[in-house]
Amino acid sequence: MVEIDSILRNVIKKGKVVIGAKQVIKNVDSGLAKxxxxxxxxxxxxxxxxxxxxxxxxxxxxxxLGTACGKPFSIAALAVLEGDESDITALRGLSS
Known part of the structure; x- marks a missing residue:
């Protein structure tokens, strides 16, 4: 989990991320979520x-997940909208 935590912190610091069920669904439905x-x-x-x-x-x-993202609250889901392609590729690699 250490690797994904590091990647998530990097994506949140450098990219554009939305947190929360409503925002995630809205951005997935609109095609903005990567x-x-x-x-x-x-x-x-x-x-x-x-x-x-x-x-x-x-x-x-x-x-x-909230702690991994540096947030003081619980996170059910987050969507990455923009970020370094190497970080997004690394995240995709963790799913396989």
């Missing part, structure tokens, strides 16, 4: 609404 990261505890009904091929399940709960 990749989505969902906590392992993300509700199944939310995951079903996130219609994107690049969905990575974070191997930790929402609090751990």
């Amino acid at each position: 990749i989505v990261v969902a906590a392992s505890t993300c509700p199944p009904e939310l995951k079903n609404k996130i219609n994107i091929d690049d969905l990575i399940e974070y191997n930790g709960n929402g609090v751990e």
Whole structure:
């Protein structure tokens, strides 16, 4: 999990990310999201609404995902809208 935590911090620092179910769904539906990261505890009904091929399940709960992102709150899902292509590629590589 250390590798994904480092990549997530880098993407949040340098890129454009939205956090929260409504924002993630809105940006996936509009085609702006490049990749989505969902906590392992993300509700199944939310995951079903996130219609994107690049969905990575974070191997930790929402609090751990929030901590990995440097946020003091729980995160069910986040969408990367813009970022360094090497970071996005690295995230995609973790899903395989």
